[in-house]
Amino acid sequence: METGVPGGAWVQRSILADQVYKEILARLMDGKLKSGDPISIDGTARELGVSPTPVREALARLESTNMVVRAALRGYRVAPLLTHEELLDLMDARLLIEPYNAELACGHADAAFLEALERAIDDLRDAPNGPHFSDYRTYWEADERFHRLIAEQAGNKFVLGAYDSLGGHVHRFRLFSGLGVQDARSAIEEHARILAALRRGDAAAARIAMAGHICGVRERAIHEHENAGEDARSESA
Amino acid sequence: METGVPGGAWVQRSILADQVYKEILARLMDGKLKSGDPISIDGTARELGVSPTPVREALARLESTNMVVRAALRGYRVAPLLTHEELLDLMDARLLIEPYNAELACGHADAAFLEALERAIDDLRDAPNGPHFSDYRTYWEADERFHRLIAEQAGNKFVLGAYDSLGGHVHRFRLFSGLGVQDARSAIEEHARILAALRRGDAAAARIAMAGHICGVRERAIHEHENAGEDARSESA
DNA sequence: GTGCCGTGGATCCTATAGGAAACACGGCCA
DNA sequence: TGGCCGTGTTTCCTATAGGATCCACGGCAC
Numbered sequence: 001m002e003t004g005v006p007g008g009a010w011v012q013r014s015i016l017a018d019q020v021y022k023e024i025l026a027r028l029m030d031g032k033l034k035s036g037d038p039i040s041i042d043g044t045a046r047e048l049g050v051s052p053t054p055v056r057e058a059l060a061r062l063e064s065t066n067m068v069v070r071a072a073l074r075g076y077r078v079a080p081l082l083t084h085e086e087l088l089d090l091m092d093a094r095l096l097i098e099p100y101n102a103e104l105a106c107g108h109a110d111a112a113f114l115e116a117l118e119r120a121i122d123d124l125r126d127a128p129n130g131p132h133f134s135d136y137r138t139y140w141e142a143d144e145r146f147h148r149l150i151a152e153q154a155g156n157k158f159v160l161g162a163y164d165s166l167g168g169h170v171h172r173f174r175l176f177s178g179l180g181v182q183d184a185r186s187a188i189e190e191h192a193r194i195l196a197a198l199r200r201g202d203a204a205a206a207r208i209a210m211a212g213h214i215c216g217v218r219e220r221a222i223h224e225h226e227n228a229g230e231d232a233r234s235e236s237a
Numbered sequence: 238m239e240t241g242v243p244g245g246a247w248v249q250r251s252i253l254a255d256q257v258y259k260e261i262l263a264r265l266m267d268g269k270l271k272s273g274d275p276i277s278i279d280g281t282a283r284e285l286g287v288s289p290t291p292v293r294e295a296l297a298r299l300e301s302t303n304m305v306v307r308a309a310l311r312g313y314r315v316a317p318l319l320t321h322e323e324l325l326d327l328m329d330a331r332l333l334i335e336p337y338n339a340e341l342a343c344g345h346a347d348a349a350f351l352e353a354l355e356r357a358i359d360d361l362r363d364a365p366n367g368p369h370f371s372d373y374r375t376y377w378e379a380d381e382r383f384h385r386l387i388a389e390q391a392g393n394k395f396v397l398g399a400y401d402s403l404g405g406h407v408h409r410f411r412l413f414s415g416l417g418v419q420d421a422r423s424a425i426e427e428h429a430r431i432l433a434a435l436r437r438g439d440a441a442a443a444r445i446a447m448a449g450h451i452c453g454v455r456e457r458a459i460h461e462h463e464n465a466g467e468d469a470r471s472e473s474a
Numbered sequence: 475g476t477g478c479c480g481t482g483g484a485t486c487c488t489a490t491a492g493g494a495a496a497c498a499c500g501g502c503c504a
Numbered sequence: 505t506g507g508c509c510g511t512g513t514t515t516c517c518t519a520t521a522g523g524a525t526c527c528a529c530g531g532c533a534c
Contacts, residue, residue, distance in 0.1 A: 015310075015487085016488070017487090041516070042514085042516080043515090050488080050489090051490075052516090053489075056290075056517090057293055060254070060294045061297050061300070064301040064302065066398065073516065073517080074497090089392075092393055092396070093399060096334070100333055156326045156330060162399035163399075165398045165401070166395050166398070252517085253517080254517090277486095288518055288519045289486090289519090290517080293487090310486065310487080310526075312485070476533105477532105477533090478532085479532085480531085480532100481528105481529090481530085482527105482528090484525105484527080484528095485526075486524085486525075487522105487523090487524080488523085490521080490522100491519085491520080492518090495514105496514090497514080497515090498511100499510105499512085500510095500512105501508105501510085502507105502508085503508080504506090
């Protein structure tokens with residue numbers, strides 16, 4: 001029963017669908033699954049040593065997050081990468097939600113919260129930023145943690161749900177694939193500026209700092225996107 | 238493609254999970270399923286004459302929309318109704334997203350779009366607003382259609398996803414249960430004001446009109462909520 | 475009378491089997 | 505040579521079966 005998968009730890013005897021969900025998510029991240037790749041239900045089930053039922057349930061949940069798409073009777077595929085337009089739209093959406101979160105979080109800031117943000121920034125500083133998945137995973141994790149902490153501290157679970165629905169971190173992570181973090185120093189500085197505003201209890205400044213950070217992220221993402229495009233063109237040449 | 242043909246035998250043979258999804262959604266709406274009610278997988282499957290597998294997949298998708306909650310090994314239950322605090326949070330979230338949508342939609346407005354909005358408002362006027370599900374279902378459908386049309390016309394699919402993630406229409410619908418629409422005339426007037434601004438191509442006015450409408454919705458919802466609370470108290474007395 | 479425990483039923487969770495549709499490939503005809 | 509069609513395989517989709525767990529109820533000891 002529990003054979004076939006090296007590393008064991010698979011048979012938790014409860015909620016296999018959850019384990020499968022995390023496993024597919026991990027594969028989306030580390031590049032084992034690229035954009036457009038089909039995700040065979042039976043095949044994935046065989047690989048993980050489980051039956052198709054939990055795989056189906058996990059994919060149903062993933063589909064609602066727009067990370068995979070389901071064709072009528074042709075199975076699931078990895079959602080395509082963001083186009084230039086979509087990238088700008090995503091940044092507009094973040095620009096709408098995240099500064100709002102920063103402003104609200106400022107009113108609920110406490111010591112533990114600020115401490116956690118500080119740690120996230122420290123982790124950003126310590127993280128490597130090479131071109132490989134294992135390199136920048138730590139960086140990405142700390143970045144996501146920073147933004148999500150603020151979204152949680154805002155205290156409005158509907159806005160938090162909206163933030164989650166963007167899936168911004170996932171998309172940005174996939175954009176990093178093969179590129180690595182480009183300009184970590186600027187990003188870290190912007191994060192620090194947000195934290196400083198929160199420490200001072202200056203809600204307006206926190207909002208503005210967050211907005212400025214997102215704009216910076218957008219500029220850098222556009223730059224990376226163009227570089228990636230040029231790389232692709234030069235490779236194909 | 239072949240939409241709108243009831244009784245077609247072809248439907249039975251494709252994506253039962255989708256049919257089950259709609260059926261459960263309908264039951265959530267019309268009060269057959271109330272807050273806190275357990276949703277038995279096997280039982281639902283027997284009632285609908287299908288196997289548990291599609292039911293499981295439908296519930297997995299519903300769970301990601303926060304309309305049902307899943308206890309570890311104890312099955313699914315209908316999500317609890319909104320508390321007063323949560324209602325205010327929901328309205329804050331709508332206040333963040335929907336005026337933004339109205340402003341963007343103003344830039345993309347075309348004749349078909351404005352026509353569809355006009356029709357939605359007409360449907361609002363013609364709809365009954367009694368206390369029973371069948372009475373106000375038409376009203377609710379038109380209201381939801383109006384807001385979603387604007388969200389779609391805004392043209393940013395991430396913000397659209399955020400709007401969907403709120404599930405605002407579903408929650409508000411469930412609040413109506415047993416109450417009916419309270420002050421339809423004000424709501425219709427506010428809708429008309431939004432449409433007028435969009436017709437003029439006045440983006441700022443559209444944004445403000447939408448914000449004013451949401452505020453109106455909030456006030457009325459609070460009023461209804463208090464009334465419902467009083468009714469509950471007097472009934473329990 | 476109260477608290478604990480064992481049994482029965484219902485439910486969840488996973489695995490397996492089988493029918494149906496879609497894609498790939500090779501053969502046939504113009 | 506190019507287009508069309510039939511066959512085989514893969515995959516999806518649903519149904520059914522069985523093991524494991526949790527809740528409810530009744531009996532028994534204190």
